Amino acid sequence: MFKWLCMALIATGLVAGDAQAETYVVKRGDNLTKIAKRFDCTVDAIRQANGLTRDLVRLKQKLTIPRICGAAPPVITGEGHLPVIHHTVEGGDTLASICETYGVTIAHVKEMNPQLKRRRKRGRRYKSKWSMKAGDHLQLQPTRRVKPKTKLLYRISAGDNLTRIARAHGVTLEQLKKWNPKKKSTRLRIGDQLTILQESTYSHSEAEGKPQAGKLVNGVQMPTGPGYYRRRPERSWGTAETIDALLDAIDVVRSYHPNAHDLAIGDLSAEHGGKLAKHVSHQNGRDADVGFYFKNLSRQGPRAFYRTSRHPVDFETTWTFLKALAGSSDAESRVDYMFISYDVQKRFYNWAKKRGEDAYLLERMFQYPRGKRAMRGLIRHEPGHSNHIHIRFKCPRDDQHCV
Ligand SMILES: [Zn+2]
Structure with missing residues (x-):
């Protein structure tokens, strides 16, 4: 092998x-x-x-x-x-x-x-x-998620050169040449078109309205993949940004804690958003309920939300996950809030403090110990969130009808 x-x-x-x-x-x-x-x-x-x-x-x-x-x-x-x-072989593909x-x-x-x-x-x-040859199908089992590529036609304007175009699109010169075998750098003309394949950013998804009264347009379904378990696939839809952020944070956990169990993913939104039974929010693709990481569980992890009062929480791994979502500053954070019951916050906070986490970080992350109603910290109290974390993602920057 x-x-x-x-x-x-x-x-x-x-x-x-x-x-x-x-x-x-x-x-x-x-x-x-x-x-x-x-x-x-x-x-x-x-x-x-x-x-x-x-x-x-x-x-x-x-x-x-x-x-x-x-x-x-x-x-x-x-x-x-x-x-x-199945991968369809394209011109220029090599094994x-x-x-x-x-x-x-x-x-x-x-x-x-x-x-x-x-x-x-x-x-x-x-x-x-x-x-x-191009058009052949190859069967394979990927070990990493590959986003679909979108084809982009770039029109050359004055002053362009291949290196600059490649850099501006986050691709290599080699790739650019591969996708445009007939274009020579010395023969570029203004108005010529270049083909560029870009990893899709799923920019078509739109969160509309509020989490409590909104809808999801061109939502993306959380795919199956390593490191997590979708409890209800039909309620696993979100904006592209929501799905990306979740998958990225899970990837971070997998790289730092290779033995972590699969994370239980609960409800996000319905395919087109709107009212979701048993939830007030979860309507515009920006909410996700996820479980905690626990100690002493098999690799498969819990298929349901376990109570943090009954099972030993793996704070270390959960912390990595939350920090990945929170980024290094509020501007970089991919979330508005993460809801965790105040009593669980307290245990979590004490664990992090004992571990020597930076005071500023603790202040930024936790509402605790400022009281259940304090409007501070990314992690806020909501009743009923002692067996799962409710993540509220930010409105995607270009979704103009998202509030
Ligand atoms: Zn929720």
Whole structure:
């Protein structure tokens, strides 16, 4: 599973390296893109492994070819895997770039797609060319969430150059060239169109009105994924910003506390918002009820909201989650409030204080000890919130009818 096929290649010019990587000596006519292709690696991975800041390489320069080419170390846990998906091959896709996108190994893709073969040329193995073409489907099981990409047509205006356009769109020059194979930097004309694929920001979702009287337009459903459990998928809709913020905070927890159990996610909003039975708010995609993290639970975690008075709360992990949502300042915070009963706040506050948390942070985070009715702190008292946290996300900046 973990053996990298690129390592099975004995290319000319390859000399024995250490156990972690192999060394390649640059030959005449080589460039990073060619070398990357040869090893089913990405230019970025090679650049990183060699501390290169530019794409230039010298003749006879020794390059370290990382053993894990391109993809981040795959998270293969058995649990935590996302559902199997089909990737439609696009022009310019390489096996390595696909692996990098989904956080999987080449071996994984090979295993799930036995039809993939190295193309043969004159009876010999034709290096790094795989029998796949645009429009083919590959099955794979991602280890990371991939947002759908949206295609953007960019019209070139005076003074533009590819580097600047790439930077402005948060993509690399290499990607820009890949998506526009026919455009040469020296032949750009004002008015020409460039194709840019951007990770969707789901900017179409809109929170309208108030949480207590509003609706959700083009809502996004919390996807299935590692690190959490949706108690009621039909009530797991929110604005794109709500979903992103939740997933990001869960990702932070997963990276700091790899053994944390799955977080129980309760109600967000209905698909189109509006009145949700048993809730006053939760109407415009900005509210989410989530459980606490507890100690001594199996990886699967609770499938319901456990009472904090009956089960030992894992304050450490819950704190990481709350801090991720709160950001480092009110301006950066993704939430307006987080509702937790005053008595639970007290326990939480005392735990954090004992742990030596900064006084300013405590003041910013907790309403406690200023009284249940104090209008201070991100975490506020609401009766009934001792078995879950109610998160009220901020109005997304461009949702003009959100209050
Ligand atoms: Zn709630």
